[in-house]
Amino acid sequence: MSRLHLAFGCGSSKLAGTLDTAPAKTGLMIVSGGNELRSGAFSGQAHMAARMAKAGFPVFRFDRRGIGDSEGDNRGFQKSKKDIAAALEAFRAITPTMEKVVGLGNCDAASALMLAGGAGCDALVLSNPWTIEQAEDAGEAVDLPPDAIRARYLAKLKNPRELWRLVSGGVDLRKLAGGLRGSVGKAPPPSGLAERMRHGIADYQGRVHILLAGNDRTAQAFAASWPKDDDRVHQCDGASHAFVEEHARQWFDDQVLAALRKV
Numbered sequence: 001m002s003r004l005h006l007a008f009g010c011g012s013s014k015l016a017g018t019l020d021t022a023p024a025k026t027g028l029m030i031v032s033g034g035n036e037l038r039s040g041a042f043s044g045q046a047h048m049a050a051r052m053a054k055a056g057f058p059v060f061r062f063d064r065r066g067i068g069d070s071e072g073d074n075r076g077f078q079k080s081k082k083d084i085a086a087a088l089e090a091f092r093a094i095t096p097t098m099e100k101v102v103g104l105g106n107c108d109a110a111s112a113l114m115l116a117g118g119a120g121c122d123a124l125v126l127s128n129p130w131t132i133e134q135a136e137d138a139g140e141a142v143d144l145p146p147d148a149i150r151a152r153y154l155a156k157l158k159n160p161r162e163l164w165r166l167v168s169g170g171v172d173l174r175k176l177a178g179g180l181r182g183s184v185g186k187a188p189p190p191s192g193l194a195e196r197m198r199h200g201i202a203d204y205q206g207r208v209h210i211l212l213a214g215n216d217r218t219a220q221a222f223a224a225s226w227p228k229d230d231d232r233v234h235q236c237d238g239a240s241h242a243f244v245e246e247h248a249r250q251w252f253d254d255q256v257l258a259a260l261r262k263v
Contacts, residue, residue, distance in 0.1 A: 004094075011072070026057060028260060032063070033077070052260070065080075081112070105126060106127040118201060123208070123209070125256055128218045194222075209234070
C-alpha cells in the first residue's frame with residue numbers, strides 16, 4: 001500500500017487528488033463536503049482512507065474546483081456533478097484493475113451524490129445528507145423541523161450532564177421554552193432540495209446506505225424530511241456529525257466496509 005498525489009482534468013481546470021493504493025477490485029471514492037479539503041476535518045478523511053486501504057480497498061479523495069489545491073471557481077455542492085465525474089474517471093484510469101466504485105459523502109457531499117443520480121458509482125454511502133435549503137454553508141445555524149427538535153431534546157434527556165445543567169440552573173429557560181414550542185408545531189413540507197435529492201436517486205440501481213448520526217442536527221433535519229419506512233437508513237446513537245466518538249467511528253467504518261464488500 002502507498003499514498004500517491006496526482007492532478008487530473010475537469011474542463012479547463014486541474015484538480016488535486018490523492019490515491020491510497022490497495023489490491024481489491026472494489027474502490028472507495030470520498031467526496032468532500034462544504035469547502036472541506038480532501039484530507040477532511042482534522043485529517044479525518046485521510047485517516048479513514050488509510051484504514052480502508054489497510055483493509056484492502058483502494059481509496060481516492062479529491063479537492064473539487066476552487067477548493068484546496070484545485071484550480072477553478074468554487075460553484076458549490078449543487079453544481080459539483082462534473083467534478084465528481086472527473087474524479088471517478090481519474091480513479092478508474094489510475095486503478096485499471098478496479099471493477100466497482102462505492103461513492104461516499106458526508107453532509108452536502110452526500111447531497112451532491114444524490115443530486116447527480118449516483119454520479120456513476122456502483123453503490124453509495126450517504127452520511128448525514130444536507131437538506132436545508134436556506135444556506136449552502138452547512139455550518140450556519142438552521143431552524144429544525146418539529147421531529148428534529150423532539151429528537152434533539154430526547155437525546156438531551158438521556159444525557160446525565162444535560163439533566164444536571166437543567167436542575168442546577170445552567171439552562172436558559174426562555175430558550176428551552178422556545179424550543180419546546182417549536183417541537184409541537186406542524187412539520188413543514190420537505191424542502192425543494194430534499195425533493196430534488198429524492199428524485200435524483202429514485203431510479204438509481206445500485207445499493208444505497210444512508211447513515212445518520214443520532215446527535216447531529218443535519219441528520220435530524222434529514223430524517224424529518226425523508227420517508228420513515230426507508231430501510232436503507234441506519235442510525236448510530238450518540239454520534240456527532242463526523243462520527244468522531246470511538247464507538248461511532250468503529251460503527252461508521254464497519255458500515256462502509258460492509259458496503260464495499262456487498263457491491
